[in-house]
Amino acid sequence: MIKRSAAFGKKRISFTVTQKRDLMGWVFVSPFVLGFLLLFLGIFIDSFRFSFMEVNVLSQGGYSAKFIGFDNFHQILRVDPNFNRQLYGAVQNMLFDIPIIVMYSLFIAVLLNQKMKGRAIFRAIFFVPVILATGIVDKADLGNSIMNAYQSIPGLDTGIAEVTESAGGMFSSLQLKRYMFQMFDFSPALVNITVGAAENIYDVVSHSGVQILIFLAGLQAISTSIYESAKIEGCSGWESFWKITFPLISPLILVNIIYSVIDSFTGSNNQIMDRITAAMKLGQYGTASAMAWIYFLVAAVFLIVIGLFVSRFVFYQNRE
């Protein structure tokens, strides 16, 4: 059918054919849609209902729920002294971390994609943060006396290595800031970001394993012949990065930004996530659901704003 429409080029027929083919899209996404209806929709509706209710778990099993309107939300946003502050902190951390994590992981992925001795070993080492991302080793290490003893070596665990330790006689982070102000005339915001990044290097390294792997796979998909022809035309490495690699990897930059935003919002070191899971464990489903809804709405708003903004710069080979 497709062949015929292509051969005759009749506008009306080809329209119905593509439309038919588009309907087949539902077949491809059907597992997810089915799963959503089967599993997720109920959870969604329940948690939405609970956020307007006072839920009490009964000792003989089951629960009782009473409709109390917006009381849960009022309690969290107006009465609770910490929630707004923690929410603001979560957003601030996210906005601060994302550019650093994405730039760092693209840089490392490009490095790990170059031909060099020991590349396989380095790639395997940079895969370790991915394995540790589920946090199982961290959990097993809670109260681990030996790891605690070893991590008392100053700065190694937190990554605030030489920058703040003036023991080496180099710089303290304050001095570093002052030098940057005086010598290079950097703007204060830029100075804070760079020094902050240096202090958080361990966090950045341990949170970018997934992104590095995604970029690395994306770099494989760029055909080497493009680089070859660019080389013949006299393109330098720097130019071919910005003119070839960057646009072709940009769809995955969007993925990594979205993932980093979500990771920063839902990561285990996030105070609000801790509160939500803690409230869940205590059986305060009403409060927990209301908190979760506020939090995820804020996260979703940021996700949409950032996603729409970035996707304007994303280059796809097929324009629709």
Place this chain on the structure above:
Amino acid sequence: MRVVRTGAAAVAATAAKGGLMAGRAKYLKWMYANRLLWSVLRYLLLIGLAFLILYPLLVKLSNSFMSRQDLIDGTVRFIPRQATWFNYETVIEYTSFFQGLANTFGISFMSGALQMLVCTMVGYGLARFNFKGKGIVFTLVVLTILIPPQTYMISLYMKFSFFDLFGLISAVTGGTVRLMDSVWPMAVLSIIGFGFKNGLYILIMRQYFKGIPKELEEAAYVDGSGLFRTFGRIILPISFSMMVTIFLFSFSWQWTDSFYSSMFFSQVKLLSNSLMTGFEGLMLEGATVGLKNGQPLTATLTNTMSLLVIAPLILLYLFAQKSLVEGIEHSGIVG
């Protein structure tokens, strides 16, 4: 890097042809110095970062070979004085490691393979077809990554303790099915694309497919290939490196997962469950009381187990990363 090298080669070729000119030789030297400097810098950077990542694991590694005397000897820091296999032997025996390894491998492989296929399919559907409601489906996908499974743990548990398919099963057998401690909960979650971070995999595949040109598929359609055949024969091979990446994610996250493992497989021997249970209460030969939490030996055994859990994944990655290089070359895509 590559560009610099050929630049140097080209210069060398012309220099050989036209006789050595002083300026060219100087340029050549500069090129080589530049290259050397760059590769030194690169190694310095990579080794430094690698050390940062590996430091906790190296501590565990040196710790895992320490004998009990070394543990209480304050002068032993990183290098064990009396190296021993005792910790490994104890861990492997106590946790019945190889059985756990086999079970973990089975479950991880199953969910990895299923999630890889399903997410590739859904991602392709979202990238290439313009059906109504695509926007909604895509939004829902992103939403499911945003909401961590911990927040709906109880509903999930109830779903699979009293499993029913739209009331079909209870209509036939007159009751719901308990699916705990079997592979079914993970299989079901994987097939419907709701495993751990599956939204991310769908997103990755969708963006990847949007980035590759449509011409290949269109050529296949013109040649009379059907939709599913095109997907199987053309799309899957060119997305090989992406699929390997997704498989690696889901395999290693299932391997090290403690959330689903403790919920669905509490009675099954899994590596992650053994690691989370820890070694409290282990009776050693000749001892009258079991190990207590906080004792150096308990911590050492946990460290050893952590290494034993991680090591197979690193080995797997060392093999898999080869295909992360050659993925596109298999596909025969040009330009």
